Amino acid sequence: xxxxxxxxxxxxxxxxxxxxxxxxxxxxxxxxxxxxxxxxxxxxxxxxxxxxxxxxxxxxxxxxxxxxxxxxxxxxxxxxxxxxxxxxxxxxxxxxxxxxxxxxxxxxxxxxxxxxxxxxxxxxxxxxxxxxxxxxxxxxxxxxxxxxxxxxxxxxxxxxxxxxxxxxxxxxxxxxxxxxxxxxxxxxxxxxxxxxxxxxxxxxxxxxxxxxxxxxxxxx
Amino acid sequence: xxxxxxxxxxxxxxxxxxxxxxxxxxxxxxxxxxxxxxxxxxxxxxxxxxxxxxxxxxxxxxxxxxxxxxxxxxxxxxxxxxxxxxxxxxxxxxxxxxxxxxxxxxxxxxxxxxxxxxxxxxxxxxxxxxxxxxxxxxxxxxxxxxxxxxxxxxxxxxxxxxxxxxxxxxxxxxxxxxxxxxxxxxxxxxxxxxxxxxxxxx
Numbered sequence: 001x002x003x004x005x006x007x008x009x010x011x012x013x014x015x016x017x018x019x020x021x022x023x024x025x026x027x028x029x030x031x032x033x034x035x036x037x038x039x040x041x042x043x044x045x046x047x048x049x050x051x052x053x054x055x056x057x058x059x060x061x062x063x064x065x066x067x068x069x070x071x072x073x074x075x076x077x078x079x080x081x082x083x084x085x086x087x088x089x090x091x092x093x094x095x096x097x098x099x100x101x102x103x104x105x106x107x108x109x110x111x112x113x114x115x116x117x118x119x120x121x122x123x124x125x126x127x128x129x130x131x132x133x134x135x136x137x138x139x140x141x142x143x144x145x146x147x148x149x150x151x152x153x154x155x156x157x158x159x160x161x162x163x164x165x166x167x168x169x170x171x172x173x174x175x176x177x178x179x180x181x182x183x184x185x186x187x188x189x190x191x192x193x194x195x196x197x198x199x200x201x202x203x204x205x206x207x208x209x210x211x212x213x214x215x216x217x218x219x220x
Numbered sequence: 221x222x223x224x225x226x227x228x229x230x231x232x233x234x235x236x237x238x239x240x241x242x243x244x245x246x247x248x249x250x251x252x253x254x255x256x257x258x259x260x261x262x263x264x265x266x267x268x269x270x271x272x273x274x275x276x277x278x279x280x281x282x283x284x285x286x287x288x289x290x291x292x293x294x295x296x297x298x299x300x301x302x303x304x305x306x307x308x309x310x311x312x313x314x315x316x317x318x319x320x321x322x323x324x325x326x327x328x329x330x331x332x333x334x335x336x337x338x339x340x341x342x343x344x345x346x347x348x349x350x351x352x353x354x355x356x357x358x359x360x361x362x363x364x365x366x367x368x369x370x371x372x373x374x375x376x377x378x379x380x381x382x383x384x385x386x387x388x389x390x391x392x393x394x395x396x397x398x399x400x401x402x403x404x405x406x407x408x409x410x411x412x413x414x415x416x417x418x419x420x421x422x
Contacts, residue, residue, distance in 0.1 A: 155252045
């Protein structure tokens with residue numbers, strides 16, 4: 001009896017011991033997304049609301065014709081990721097017929113005001129939770145340039161001004177993984193964007209608040 | 221998995237392209253019309269009592285010119301007379317020394333544009349400095365043509381005898397896509413006079 005008990009005890013101990021050795025490999029091995037610096041690509045569609053003097057003096061209408069794609073490097077052993085983003089934003093507003101003074105000239109016209117921007121930015125994200133957490137809130141700062149295309153139409157006549165202007169942004173967002181350790185997820189972000197551009201009606205730069213929803217894919 | 225990622229990028233790119241649409245395609249013909257007026261700030265319109273008008277419309281096409289009097293031209297001239305009369309001016313024959321004379325012209329300018337200009341205005345203005353551009357012959361060109369009405373009022377009362385000119389005391393341009401359509405003539409002429417309230421003398 002004693003012998004049997006010892007054998008069982010040894011067996012159990014062995015088994016437990018075995019489990020203790022196997023367990024880290026099978027179940028607690030960190031995900032490759034935690035072990036490696038990996039890539040993450042995001043495509044976003046944005047709603048954009050003009051702010052401040054840009055809204056007061058040029059276009060104050062919200063726009064939903066905005067999109068961007070970004071690619072980022074999610075750094076190993078760090079809450080940071082860095083990357084680049086290119087996008088396209090478009091504002092437009094129609095003003096009913098009115099008269100305008102252009103120097104001594106009086107112009108009566110229906111104005112169509114548009115502003116297209118093609119921002120090219122570098123950004124850094126700071127993530128508050130781990131890389132495999134299904135919810136990954138982050139804050140973002142970005143800086144870069146914006147290819148600005150100002151088109152002001154008087155009736156069917158247009159005046160155009162194009163310029164490459166510096167831009168910056170600060171954002172708050174979160175990634176949501178579809179499943180733990182998964183490759184796909186949703187990205188939600190609210191971002192303030194400012195572009196240092198002045199022309200005619202735009203006297204103090206272009207500023208807007210942008211809400212975006214996107215999908216991302218990550219790989220290593 | 222790479223394929224899925226590139227598909228996403230492709231969808232996003234298509235989204236970008238579809239954003240660049242024509243923002244004025246939904247303008248009605250009436251909304252497309254633009255009225256531009258200038259006047260001599262030194263001129264006192266109260267000194268003028270009578271006016272006359274040309275008997276046909278001057279047609280200027282690039283450097284060629286001629287005259288025409290189609291139905292639309294006649295309607296334009298007639299509407300100018302009506303507007304001038306309601307502002308207080310007396311319509312007289314050109315032979316009875318009118319104080320002001322009115323010209324009406326239909327002007328067409330044709331421009332040659334180059335489709336792929338490598339020096340875009342992104343560089344902050346056009347390069348040049350006295351040199352023209354030498355475009356390679358494989359570049360594509362497109363031609364744009366623009367027409368507008370130009371109505372000018374000349375001061376016959378105070379001619380500039382030294383250099384034999386009449387001062388233009390007022391002019392108006394009518395531009396846009398509907399300017400050749402007769403149903404807009406009255407509206408166009410009424411608009412250019414309507415935004416020039418300083419012409420009123422009665």
